[in-house]
Amino acid sequence: MSEDVDGPDPARVETVELVLELSHAMTVNLLVAARDHGLSPPQARAVLGMTAPAPMRDLAEHLACDKSHVTGLVDGLESLGLVARQPDPRDRRIRQLVLTDAGRTLRDTLRVRLYAQAPAIGNLTGAEEEQLRQLLRRALHPTC
Amino acid sequence: MSEDVDGPDPARVETVELVLELSHAMTVNLLVAARDHGLSPPQARAVLGMTAPAPMRDLAEHLACDKSHVTGLVDGLESLGLVARQPDPRDRRIRQLVLTDAGRTLRDTLRVRLYAQAPAIGNLTGAEEEQLRQLLRRALHPTC
DNA sequence: TATTGTTATACTCTATAACTATA
DNA sequence: TATAGTTATAGAGTATAACAATA
Numbered sequence: 001m002s003e004d005v006d007g008p009d010p011a012r013v014e015t016v017e018l019v020l021e022l023s024h025a026m027t028v029n030l031l032v033a034a035r036d037h038g039l040s041p042p043q044a045r046a047v048l049g050m051t052a053p054a055p056m057r058d059l060a061e062h063l064a065c066d067k068s069h070v071t072g073l074v075d076g077l078e079s080l081g082l083v084a085r086q087p088d089p090r091d092r093r094i095r096q097l098v099l100t101d102a103g104r105t106l107r108d109t110l111r112v113r114l115y116a117q118a119p120a121i122g123n124l125t126g127a128e129e130e131q132l133r134q135l136l137r138r139a140l141h142p143t144c
Numbered sequence: 145m146s147e148d149v150d151g152p153d154p155a156r157v158e159t160v161e162l163v164l165e166l167s168h169a170m171t172v173n174l175l176v177a178a179r180d181h182g183l184s185p186p187q188a189r190a191v192l193g194m195t196a197p198a199p200m201r202d203l204a205e206h207l208a209c210d211k212s213h214v215t216g217l218v219d220g221l222e223s224l225g226l227v228a229r230q231p232d233p234r235d236r237r238i239r240q241l242v243l244t245d246a247g248r249t250l251r252d253t254l255r256v257r258l259y260a261q262a263p264a265i266g267n268l269t270g271a272e273e274e275q276l277r278q279l280l281r282r283a284l285h286p287t288c
Numbered sequence: 289t290a291t292t293g294t295t296a297t298a299c300t301c302t303a304t305a306a307c308t309a310t311a
Numbered sequence: 312t313a314t315a316g317t318t319a320t321a322g323a324g325t326a327t328a329a330c331a332a333t334a
Contacts, residue, residue, distance in 0.1 A: 007252070008259035015273055016170060016262050018280035023167030025284070026160060042301070057315060066303055071317055073301095093310045093315040108151065115152035118160050120283040128279055129159055135276045136162035139264040140169070186324070201292065213325055215294055237292040237333045 025119040033113040037106055038080060046073055047082060047107045048114070053096040055088070082106060169263040177257040181250055182224060190217055191226060191251050192258070197240040199232070226250060 007013075034044035042063065049062040056074060060067040074097065077083040082103035088094035099107060121129060137144060178188030186207065193206040200218060204211040218241065221227035226247035232238035243251060265273060281288060 008255055011274070011277065012262070012265070013259050015265060015277045015280070016259050018277060018284060019163065019167055019170065021284055022163055022280060026163065040300080055315070065301090067316065068304080068318080069302055091311070091315085093308095095316070111152055115157050115160050118156070121156070121159060123283045123286045124279065128282070130155070131275065132279045132283075133155065133159045133162060135268065135272055135279070136159070136166060138272070139267045139276075140162060140165055142267045184323080199292075209324090210326055211293065212295080212327080216324095235292085235334070239293070 022120055026114065029117065029119050030110065030114045033110060037109070039106075040076075042073055043077055044110060046070075046077065047099070047103060048110055050083070050097060050099050050103070050107065053086065053098045055094045056085075056097055059097060077103070166264055170258065173261065173263050174254065174258045177254060181253070183250075184220075186217055187221055188254060190221065191243070191247060192254055194227070194241060194243050194247070194251065197230065197242045199238045200229075200241055201238075203241060221247070 031041050031044060034041065039047065042065075045063060046059060049059065056070045057067055059074070060070045063070070063073075074083055074085065078085065082100055084098050084100055085095040086098055088096050124132065175185050175188060178185065183191065186209075189207060190203060193203065200214045201211055203218070204214045207214070207217075218227055218229065222229065226244055228242050228244055229239040230242055232240050265276075268276065
């Protein structure tokens with residue numbers, strides 16, 4: 001006789017859905033820009049993650065993927081003229097990855113797109129965004 | 145002579161990163177539960193999206209994928225005993241998809257995991273979660 | 289002629305394992 | 312012996328196109 005009602009709290013459902021919706025919009029916004037520049041989603045994440053010169057192993061760790069996958073990824077970025085493999089004089093097994101000038105320019109473009117031009121956030125006032133940031137900080141990192 | 149500083153506002157960067165971090169944690173939390181029940185990520189999204197009986201075409205739309213992809217997806221769910229294809233007496237081209245009892249149970253389990261057991265949100269007070277919800281609502285749907 | 293769903297095929301993303309060249 | 316990177320291969324996930332049945 002018991003009805004099968006009483007699912008999750010509707011307010012909580014809305015909270016979760018809003019977080020997922022915002023995250024999805026941010027991701028799509030970034031990936032559209034990436035595609036317009038000829039980058040696949042994993043290539044875009046790679047370029048965004050490259051700051052200082054680093055061994056390919058580090059990029060695999062950043063992307064949370066196997067090192068074997070990085071080879072082809074970097075092949076593509078290299079043929080686009082965005083990345084270069086440089087020898088490491090201290091350890092000849094290592095290839096130091098560096099962004100070219102074009103790569104740095106594109107990385108900065110993608111950063112602007114991901115952050116400065118993030119969707120929806122611009123609809124908040126500075127104070128509201130600060131509030132949002134503090135709530136998220138408290139939720140995710142309660143010890144801080 | 146100009147330094148290449150002045151990237152995006154660090155506060156904005158933190159806001160965006162926190163949103164992505166929370167969304168990622170929610171997604172991982174859901175997908176771990178799904179995998180524990182033998183579901184791949186797309187299968188989990190399918191089960192979560194099934195409420196009323198609906199043609200396969202609707203599921204393709206919900207998943208934002210081609211209809212040809214839904215065939216194999218539903219084959220898997222059917223062989224797991226979670227979903228059944230039922231004829232539509234009004235239009236014999238259509239297969240109405242319905243969750244079995246086991247499918248409904250699993251869907252409810254996944255809903256609890258995604259919503260009630262969402263990570264991080266539980267660290268907020270009810271009032272804080274309400275604040276968060278309102279900020280996200282205002283950012284994403286400013287007209288409401 | 290248009291639509292639902294299936295099949296056949298291919299492409300992208302990613303992993304595992306075997307290999308090389310160093311260390 | 313262990314590590315950095317590559318190659319070969321295989322498995323998901325997904326798309327396009329051609330098709331069958333029905334409208």
